[in-house]
Amino acid sequence: MAQAAMFDYFYNNGGSQFLIAESMSQNAPLFNDTLLKKLHHSNLDVGAYSSSGDDAIRSITRFLLYHPVNEFEPFFESLGLKPSEFSGLVPCDKMVLNEDAFLLENYHVFWNYGIVCSPRILIGEMNVEVVKVIEMSQELGKCVWNLRHCFLFLRGIKMEAYEIGKVFRCHSHWLGVSRLKHTSTFLNTLKGGKKRLCQVIQENPEEMKKWTMGLRVEPLPGTGVVDVAGSMAKKIQFLLELGYKENSEEIEKALRCFRGRGSELRERFDFPLSLGLSEREAKDMDVLTQASDVLETKVNYLVNELGYPLSTLVAFPSCLKYTLGRMKLRFAMYYWLQDRGKADAKLAISTILEELKKTASLCV
Template structure:
């Protein structure tokens, strides 16, 4: 039944709008600034409603228009009451566009009845695309839903299952303003046939998930309703439950403003579980910092771990980094700050070994603040790239003075102070290796052997402890000084892997000492791939260690990996396994 044909319904609608005015009375808003006393923003904006609406406020006109829209959607189009009411009240952009189209009509703007008649008459003869106010009422902006409007449909009733699934969500406790996110990210869910959506929700309830948790989960991750049950979600919840976290804790930490990738979260949890053997330690870490797995679905945690591992951080150093991680720091910003600092050190041409050492020891404070741009620092510090390298290597914490927001002071003209005791110990260490004092060879060695004298001696002793003679180790470090720039535990892990796990003799290290300068991750990836190829008869078991490690990734893939049709896929699987 239409509005124009039912005078009784007309009076009910006008009473409804009068009641709305009574609930939210319009009070004159006086400007606190006397200069703008006569220009109040209560007047209708000419761009939105046209000049003809005169002095009537925007809210007055909108509420009258809402009455007419409700009558059209409910009485004329036959939509359900809740849907029609939501579309008429929660689509302000559609409402304003409709009022613009009426700007040229002959309407008594001071008569609510006349405005309602005009709008209703216009809608009769100019049917609107009902998907526009419907999607706007779900909380979406026109720019977000313009591409979601069906090209071959104009009325909601033409979509057989749209409103049916809308009511399934509504009855499950998901508000209409949250359904917009679901529609945007999982449009096909609203096209499920009768009973399909309810059965999918029921399958997750059977896993023991509460209604409160599921209603929030569906808004956060609408994709779990597409296809079969989300395996990643089930695995994550199972792992969290195993270490002491229930559904209520997960509910508290989910944000309806973002979307989650449960497969990524599973990879992150698996990595953390492998990193921390003690479950109590892992539980305490996640309880203190749930963002390790919830921020960007754990992607930033994996990126941070990969970044630190590439720079040579050991398992214990990585574990310590997460435990000491700043409470209020975003993981994403932390990683971006680390990357910015890394690029700065590369820009000033610092050696890779020195960069790795700095990050292994100082990542915690480097990630908290952002350094100024390289060009800015070079100008303000009044020093060249070589000078900056020297200052940072002597005391990396000097970079704390170069962060954004601080005024950078020029470096002192006298240069940097040399640690005399450390240099003396380094000189003595080099003399023990067989270098002649005050010789050119000694000068070159002082530059090549980076690190404090005490550290060099300690790392030298680590190699000797594996059964190598001092003469062999001296020959090794002379041939490849960079192997002594690594921490002791990193050296130990590399030697253990080559000798104890792979079974290479100690003589391999003497013959090819440079193998120790490659990261442990590179070693495991190359040798695991080589072993896989060897088992399938695609690799020569007599190949030297140097042949496997030295070549570039591209050459390794061409020369070895591509020998087997499944080689590239297995290599990618190994990479994922090593990251996790």
């Protein structure tokens, strides 16, 4: 009953937060015993209310209202300190815990970190060793984040798993303290395809030091103006392999449409083939003019986010011609209509993307 009365007093009357009030009422046995002795000396017979626990709790609470206690004593005891240890920590000018906002703020910070709270830390007498542990934990967190970001970058450029392992085994000491730029922000600046990036990193992983936050990214060696002629030759050779005739109007038109390096065309062509599309569909102008990472993003959206099987792309390869933004808008409209019973739940992708206006008219 004493615990229940203490909780009621701290929580309902003292305004302490639930977890703090509960901890103070349950984890301060010495304070509770002292309180019961005071009740006994005040001629309040708690045992007389044994038949009605609620009456006893109300009586104890009423006694506390007229004989307020110093809330810092049960608070420090609930943290594991003995009265002899916290006597010097109890403030002389405060009795209510909520009056010390600094202490409560520190309490919640360390509670959220999962660290057992020490009163000396809470009142500002920070232990140097604790500070070192916290700083070390923060640095360790940054290191793990940087390594994860680097791993995702290497996976994003299609580097083989064993090659990634070699990079991490030999260079993790500086990869952990170096934060790479986001791939999308510097991939175009490097002016190299994913295969070229893999090759550069495998030859010299420390090249990635030039791609960290705060540094200006320079094009990869051999990807500047000097290599324009070679890149054009690769484009022409690739288009000839696809069936274009040399010096024809078709090949000239294709060369004007295809942007980027010649080596990137092979990546753009190989990616649709890996999905099961035919060569005729993979070499479509609308597909080849898109970067392979753009195509991959569209496929991930359809397959991983919306749950369509890859066979859907084979049946309707033209869906890759739509921009990702347009695809998301049309699917959002489709699901909106479906929720209102205005669209069939089994519409094909071709219907959703190409005939949305007809579908939207169902709600009129």
